[in-house]
Amino acid sequence: MGFTLIILRILIWLFFILIFLLPLIPLFLSFSSSSLIEIVREKSFLNAFLNSLFISTFSTIISLILGSLTGFLISKVDLPGRKIFTILLMIPLLVVPYQFALSWSLILPPSLTKLLFTKWGVVFILAESYYPVILLLTIAGLNSISREEEESALILSKPSKIFTGIYLRRVLPFLIAGSLIVFLFSFSEVGVATYLGVDVIPYEILVKFSAFYDLKGATIYAVPMGVMGLLLFIFEYFLFSKSISFTWRGGAGGEVVYKSRILKYTGFFLTTTLIIILVIMPLSGMIMGSVRSENIFRTIVTGTESLLRSLFFSLIAAFSGMIWGFLAIYLCKRFSKSIFGAVTLLTFFISPPVIATGILYSWGKFLPFLYGTALTLIAGWLARFSFPGIKILESAFENLDRASEEAAIIAGAGEIRRGVKIIFPQVRNWFYAGVILIFVFSMNELSASTMLYPPGGETLVVRLYTLTVNNSPEVLSVLSLLNLTGTLLFSTLFMLYGVKRRNK
Amino acid sequence: MKKYFLLILVALITTGGCKKHSGKKVVVVYTSTDQVFSEPVLKAFEKKTGIEVKMVFDTEESKSTGLVNRLIAEKNSPQCDVFWSNDPLRVEILKQKGILQPYHSPSAEGIPEKFHDPQWYWTGFSGRIRVILVNTSLVKNNYPESVTELIDRKWYGQFSIANPLFGTTSFHIASLFVLWGDTRAKEFLEEMKKNGLKMASSNGEVAKWVAMGKVRWGFVDSDDAFSMIREGYSVKMIIPDQKGMGTLLMPNAVAMIKNCPHPETARKLIDFLLSEEAEKMLAYETCHQIPLHSGLTLPQGVPDISKIKTMDVSYPAVGKKMLEILPYLKKWVSH
Numbered sequence: 001m002g003f004t005l006i007i008l009r010i011l012i013w014l015f016f017i018l019i020f021l022l023p024l025i026p027l028f029l030s031f032s033s034s035s036l037i038e039i040v041r042e043k044s045f046l047n048a049f050l051n052s053l054f055i056s057t058f059s060t061i062i063s064l065i066l067g068s069l070t071g072f073l074i075s076k077v078d079l080p081g082r083k084i085f086t087i088l089l090m091i092p093l094l095v096v097p098y099q100f101a102l103s104w105s106l107i108l109p110p111s112l113t114k115l116l117f118t119k120w121g122v123v124f125i126l127a128e129s130y131y132p133v134i135l136l137l138t139i140a141g142l143n144s145i146s147r148e149e150e151e152s153a154l155i156l157s158k159p160s161k162i163f164t165g166i167y168l169r170r171v172l173p174f175l176i177a178g179s180l181i182v183f184l185f186s187f188s189e190v191g192v193a194t195y196l197g198v199d200v201i202p203y204e205i206l207v208k209f210s211a212f213y214d215l216k217g218a219t220i221y222a223v224p225m226g227v228m229g230l231l232l233f234i235f236e237y238f239l240f241s242k243s244i245s246f247t248w249r250g251g252a253g254g255e256v257v258y259k260s261r262i263l264k265y266t267g268f269f270l271t272t273t274l275i276i277i278l279v280i281m282p283l284s285g286m287i288m289g290s291v292r293s294e295n296i297f298r299t300i301v302t303g304t305e306s307l308l309r310s311l312f313f314s315l316i317a318a319f320s321g322m323i324w325g326f327l328a329i330y331l332c333k334r335f336s337k338s339i340f341g342a343v344t345l346l347t348f349f350i351s352p353p354v355i356a357t358g359i360l361y362s363w364g365k366f367l368p369f370l371y372g373t374a375l376t377l378i379a380g381w382l383a384r385f386s387f388p389g390i391k392i393l394e395s396a397f398e399n400l401d402r403a404s405e406e407a408a409i410i411a412g413a414g415e416i417r418r419g420v421k422i423i424f425p426q427v428r429n430w431f432y433a434g435v436i437l438i439f440v441f442s443m444n445e446l447s448a449s450t451m452l453y454p455p456g457g458e459t460l461v462v463r464l465y466t467l468t469v470n471n472s473p474e475v476l477s478v479l480s481l482l483n484l485t486g487t488l489l490f491s492t493l494f495m496l497y498g499v500k501r502r503n504k
Numbered sequence: 505m506k507k508y509f510l511l512i513l514v515a516l517i518t519t520g521g522c523k524k525h526s527g528k529k530v531v532v533v534y535t536s537t538d539q540v541f542s543e544p545v546l547k548a549f550e551k552k553t554g555i556e557v558k559m560v561f562d563t564e565e566s567k568s569t570g571l572v573n574r575l576i577a578e579k580n581s582p583q584c585d586v587f588w589s590n591d592p593l594r595v596e597i598l599k600q601k602g603i604l605q606p607y608h609s610p611s612a613e614g615i616p617e618k619f620h621d622p623q624w625y626w627t628g629f630s631g632r633i634r635v636i637l638v639n640t641s642l643v644k645n646n647y648p649e650s651v652t653e654l655i656d657r658k659w660y661g662q663f664s665i666a667n668p669l670f671g672t673t674s675f676h677i678a679s680l681f682v683l684w685g686d687t688r689a690k691e692f693l694e695e696m697k698k699n700g701l702k703m704a705s706s707n708g709e710v711a712k713w714v715a716m717g718k719v720r721w722g723f724v725d726s727d728d729a730f731s732m733i734r735e736g737y738s739v740k741m742i743i744p745d746q747k748g749m750g751t752l753l754m755p756n757a758v759a760m761i762k763n764c765p766h767p768e769t770a771r772k773l774i775d776f777l778l779s780e781e782a783e784k785m786l787a788y789e790t791c792h793q794i795p796l797h798s799g800l801t802l803p804q805g806v807p808d809i810s811k812i813k814t815m816d817v818s819y820p821a822v823g824k825k826m827l828e829i830l831p832y833l834k835k836w837v838s839h
Binding site: 044197207357360361364365368371372451453454455456457458462463466467 | 574578581583584
C-alpha cells in the first residue's frame with residue numbers, strides 16, 4: 001500500500017472520529033436506563049411524544065400524497081411548462097419551515113390564524129416544507145424505469161395494470177425511503193412547533209437544557225426518538241433499499257409521457273392550484289412583509305454579512321462531507337463502511353440540540369484549539385446531514401461500470417489515479433446532488449446552529465431567529481427572502497454546473 | 505465554470521467568511537437579552553472604543569439555546585469574556601459553578617447594594633419590573649392592583665400569566681416562595697389554578713391575549729407592556745403592590761468569565777454596560793428598561809427607580825429557591 005493511501009485512510013478515520021464519534025461520547029456517558037424508565041412515565045413526556053408522533057405521521061402522509069401526485073404529473077403527463085413547475089414545486093425545500101409558519105401567520109385572516117396555531121397547523125407547515133423530498137424521489141423512481149419496459153407494458157396491458165405492476169412497484173421503495181426522511185425531519189423539527197405553541201419532544205429536550213440545565217435528561221428524552229428512527233431505517237434497509245437504484249436520464253426527455261387531454265388539463269389545474277397554495281401564497285406573504293418594511297435596505301445590508309457566512313460555511317460543509325463520503329466508500333473496506341454507515345445514521349437521527357451539546361462538550365475538552373471556531377458549527381452540520389448525501393453516493397457506486405476500472409488495473413493505474421480518473425467521473429452527478437442536499441439543509445439548519453455558531457459568526461437563519469423576539473414581522477420577512485434568494489441562487493448554480501458537465 | 509466557482513469562493517472568504525482581525529482588539533460577549541435591544545448598545549460600545557465586539561445571542565422567550573449550558577460546557581476552555589444576562593439568576597448559577605470571576609467596576613457606583621453580588625461576581629444594571637397589563641375596553645375601573653388578585657374569584661377565568669417554568673415568570677414565582685414561605689406560596693398557586701388561570705407560553709403571549717381581549721388582564725414584564733402601548737392597543741400598565749410588598753424588579757446582570765481570553769477588553773465592556781450612558785440607551789429603546797442609577801432624564805412613562813417600591817428579596821436566595829421548586833412547578837404545570 002502506498003504512503004499516500006495510508007495517509008488518506010488515516011485522514012478518513014480521523015474525520016470520522018472528530019465529526020461523528022466524539023460528539024456521541026458524552027451522550028453515552030450521561031445515559032442511564034433507570035432515568036429512562038422514570039422519564040417515559042412523565043405525563044409531559046408522554047404528551048409531547050404523542051404530539052410528535054401525531055405531527056410526524058400526518059405530515060408524512062400529506063407530504064406523500066402531495067409529493068407523489070405532483071411527481072407523477074410532472075414525470076408522466078404532458079403538462080405545458082413542466083420544467084418551470086418542477087422548479088416552483090421544489091422551492092419549499094429551500095425555505096426554513098419556521099419561515100413558512102411566520103409567513104402564513106401574516107397572511108391568514110384571524111379566524112384561520114387560530115387553526116394555524118394548533119397541531120394541524122404544524123402538520124400543514126411541515127407537509128408544505130417536506131413534500132419536495134417525496135417529489136424528488138418519485139421523479140427519481142419513475143426515471144429508473146426503462147423506456148423499453150414501459151413501452152412493452154403499454155402494448156400488452158391495461159393502464160391500471162401498468163400503474164400497479166410497474167409504476168407503483170418501482171416507485172414504492174423510493175416513496176418509503178422519502179417517507180422515512182420526512183417522518184424523521186418532522187419528528188426532530190422544533191422551530192415550527194415552538195412558534196405555533198405545540199409541545200413536542202424536541203421542544204421538551206430544549207426545555208431540559210434551558211430551564212433545568214440537564215444534559216442527562218435531554219439525552220434520555222432523545223433516546224426513544226433515536227430508537228424509533230433506527231428501527232424504521234432498519235425496516236426500510238432490509239425490505240426496500242436494495243431495490244433503489246438511481247439513474248440519471250437528464251430530466252423527463254427520455255421517458256414515456258401520456259398525452260391524454262383530460263390528464264393534461266386536470267394535471268395542469270391541480271399543479272397550478274398546489275403551486276399557488278404551497279408556494280406563491282406564503283412567498284407573497286414574505287414579499288408583502290418585505291415591501292412594507294421601512295428599513296428594507298438597512299436590513300438587507302446587515303443581513304448580507306450573515307448570508308455570506310451561511311453560504312461559505314454551508315459550502316465547506318457540503319464539499320467536505322461529500323469528499324469524505326467519496327473517499328470512505330471508495331477506499332475503505334466493508335467493515336469500516338458499515339461502521340461509518342451505522343454511526344452517521346445515528347448522528348442523523350439524534351435530536352440536533354443533543355448532538356450540538358455533544359460537540360460542545362467533546363470538542364471543548366479534546367480539541368480546545370478548534371473549539372469556538374466556525375469548524376464547530378460545520379461539524380454540527382456534517383454530523384446532522386452527511387448520511388443522506390452519502391446514501392445517494394453509495395447507490396451510485398452500486399451502479400458503476402467496473403469494466404473500465406478493470407482495464408485501468410491491467411494497464412497499471414494506481415488506486416488514487418483510478419479513483420480520480422475513472423470512478424469519480426461516473427459518480428460525479430450524484431456527488432453534486434449530495435453537495436446540493438447537504439448545502440441546502442445546512443443553509444436552513446437552526447436547532448444545532450443556535451448552539452454552535454462562533455462568537456460574531458451567526459448564520460442568517462440564526463440571525464432571523466434571535467431577532468424574532470420583539471421585532472417587526474416585516475424585518476423578518478426581508479431576512480427570510482434574503483436567505484431563500486441565497487440558497488436558490490447557489491443551488492441553481494450547482495445544478496447548471498452539473499447539467500453542463502453531463503452534457504460534455 | 506470552475507473559474508466562477510473559485511471566484512465566488514474567494515469573494516465569500518474575503519467578504520464574510522473569514523474576517524481577519526489584523527491585531528484589532530476584541531471582546532466576546534454572550535447575551536440572553538433580546539438581540540433587538542442588546543445589539544445597538546454593543547455596537548455603540550464598538551463605535552466608541554474601536555474594540556470589536558463578537559456577539560452570541562439567545563432568545564429568552566423561545567427558550568432556544570441555553571447560553572448558560574454553553575458556558576458550563578466551555579468551563580475548561582472559555583471562549584466568552586463577558587456574559588450579559590437578562591436577569592441575575594443565570595449569573596448566580598454560573599457563580600455557583602465557578603465559571604465567573606469578580607470584577608468591581610468603577611461604573612457600578614450609585615447602583616444600590618441589593619442589585620450586585622456582595623463579592624462583585626456580577627453587577628446589575630437597567631431592569632424590567634413585573635407589571636399588570638389591563639385591557640381598558642374590558643375593564644373600565646377598579647383595576648387589579650396586587651398579585652393576590654390572581655386568586656380573587658371576581659376575576660375567575662379572566663386573567664393570564666406565562667408558564668412559570670421559564671423566564672421572568674419563574675423568577676416572580678420563586679420570589680413569592682422566598683417572601684411567603686413554601687406552604688403559603690403552594691396554596692396560592694393551587695388557588696390560582698382553581699380560579700381559571702389561562703396559562704400562556706410566554707409573557708409576550710400574555711400581552712397579546714390582553715391586547716386582543718382574550719383575557720381582561722395579565723402579569724407581564726414592563727417591556728411587553730410598553731410594546732402593546734406603543735402598538736396602540738387599549739391597554740394600561742399598572743405597577744402592582746405599591747401599597748404592600750412592592751413589585752419584582754429584574755435587572756440585567758453583567759459578569760466576567762473566569763480565565764477569559766480578553767480580560768482587558770472585558771473590563772472595558774463591563775464598565776460601559778454599567779455606565780449611565782448605556783442605561784440611558786436601554787431606557788430610550790422600545791423596551792424602556794428602568795436605569796438603576798437614579799436621577800437620569802428618562803422618556804415619558806418610564807418611572808425613576810427611586811419612585812418604585814420594589815420587592816425586598818435577595819437574588820441569590822431566589823435563584824436557589826427557583827432550582828429547588830422547579831420539580832414542583834413542573835408537576836403543577838402538567839396537572
